[in-house]
Amino acid sequence: DGGITQSPKYLFRKEGQNVTLSCEQNLNHDAMYWYRQDPGQGLRLIYYSQIVNDFQKGDIAEGYSVSREKKESFPLTVTSAQKNPTAFYLCASSYGGNEQFFGPGTRLTVL
């Protein structure tokens, strides 16, 4: 089955730690995205990538980093510089500028 997988589903982090969220897709999509969702809020774009080895900052990139070494994978690292990292993180992919398809999300909680 084609789709997007994210792991882990739940993640707990101590303050000062970096954590990496995984996103994998087997849809053969070139473009991939990371969004953050806070309670009662819409989604906000963190980073996006159009092609392997290339990515751009979204609206709220501070405190986050990404890599795109393979077409299928777009991991997101939440660094200790992110002041308020507790949120629901969603990964998406698209074929060109078409509709985006989303993964099941990772819920990150800072203890």
Add this chain to the structure above:
Amino acid sequence: AQKVTQAQTEISVVEKEDVTLDCVYETRDTTYYLFWYKQPPSGELVFLIRRNSFDEQNEISGRYSWNFQKSTSSFNFTITASQVVDSAVYFCALSEVTGGATNKLIFGTGTLLAVQP
């Protein structure tokens, strides 16, 4: 700047009622896309529809219908004969058409729809 407004934070209806979710957008672009996504309690966003700014025809898919009016910058979503399974948060989103390999989506804050049995 691009913006999407979903003024209805929460809506509660009884099963079999019709319900309309409002979406108003702002953009200076002449070419753009509008989207609706459904987010059930599981959290994953489910794509419902994409509409090109040049296509103002209304769309119907089963119990779902969409009304796109450029004159009022609105893209409203109606569910006919609502069911409990329709309970979810619904997001409206806007993207500019860049001709590139990506589209940056601007999301509204969502409308929580609760359908009571």
